[in-house]
Amino acid sequence: AQSVTQLDSQVPVFEEAPVELRCNYSSSVSVYLFWYVQYPNQGLQLLLKYLSGSTLVESINGFEAEFNKSQTSFHLRKPSVHISDTAEYFCAVSEGSGGGADGLTFGKGTHLIIQP
Amino acid sequence: DAGVIQSPRHEVTEMGQEVTLRCKPISGHNSLFWYRQTMMRGLELLIYFNNNVPIDDSGMPEDRFSAKMPNASFSTLKIQPSEPRDSAVYFCASSLRGTGHGYTFGSGTRLTVV
Numbered sequence: 001a002q003s004v005t006q007l008d009s010q011v012p013v014f015e016e017a018p019v020e021l022r023c024n025y026s027s028s029v030s031v032y033l034f035w036y037v038q039y040p041n042q043g044l045q046l047l048l049k050y051l052s053g054s055t056l057v058e059s060i061n062g063f064e065a066e067f068n069k070s071q072t073s074f075h076l077r078k079p080s081v082h083i084s085d086t087a088e089y090f091c092a093v094s095e096g097s098g099g100g101a102d103g104l105t106f107g108k109g110t111h112l113i114i115q116p
Numbered sequence: 117d118a119g120v121i122q123s124p125r126h127e128v129t130e131m132g133q134e135v136t137l138r139c140k141p142i143s144g145h146n147s148l149f150w151y152r153q154t155m156m157r158g159l160e161l162l163i164y165f166n167n168n169v170p171i172d173d174s175g176m177p178e179d180r181f182s183a184k185m186p187n188a189s190f191s192t193l194k195i196q197p198s199e200p201r202d203s204a205v206y207f208c209a210s211s212l213r214g215t216g217h218g219y220t221f222g223s224g225t226r227l228t229v230v
Contacts, residue, residue, distance in 0.1 A: 036221075041223075042224075043207055043209075043224050044159075045221070046219065046220075049218055104161065104219065105161065106159040106161075108158035109158060
């Protein structure tokens with residue numbers, strides 16, 4: 001069975017500083033990896049994903065994540081954060097051939113807190 | 117597209133009552149998922165459907181929970197009887213299987229059982 005570990009439940013960062021949110025997974029087969037963001041009182045929104053190909057994937061708002069198979073990690077990074085990045089971030093993994101559309105397993109989330 | 121639509125947004129009910137949560141997936145999507153979110157347990161996959169057929173319901177906590185998808189545009193999650201420990205935010209999500217586009221989540225239903 002697959003599982004996802006997000007090592008930090010909460011990460012406080014000053015505005016314009018870099019940030020890394022850590023995610024490790026366990027699985028016996030090939031996986032698809034995702035980061036979702038949840039703003040207060042909203043549903044989850046897809047931030048970025050890794051299905052195959054280049055191990056470095058980017059989002060439109062400056063986040064990036066790198067798939068590291070040997071370390072079974074998919075850490076999320078941003079070189080300079082903004083107040084609007086304050087949210088809950090979820091790492092998720094899926095096994096299977098459905099292009100990531102089989103049941104996702106989510107980590108417990110990391111609350112990113114941006115301090116002015 | 118209006119996205120995934122869930123109703124109601126908020127539900128407060130008394131213990132023992134039946135609760136029905138509703139979801140309308142994105143038109144054309146062929147997979148639908150029900151998740152529950154709590155502070156203690158995070159996001160849990162309850163059940164998912166492919167082409168209206170339940171594929172994996174191993175996450176459904178107990179027999180009090182049931183889910184149906186009578187057609188491609190509608191799904192329900194029912195709790196009968198409800199208990200205070202069922203209080204959570206319930207999310208529905210849909211996707212187009214095989215495209216790798218990920219899920220689209222609804223805004224959730226916040227259920228409070230008193």
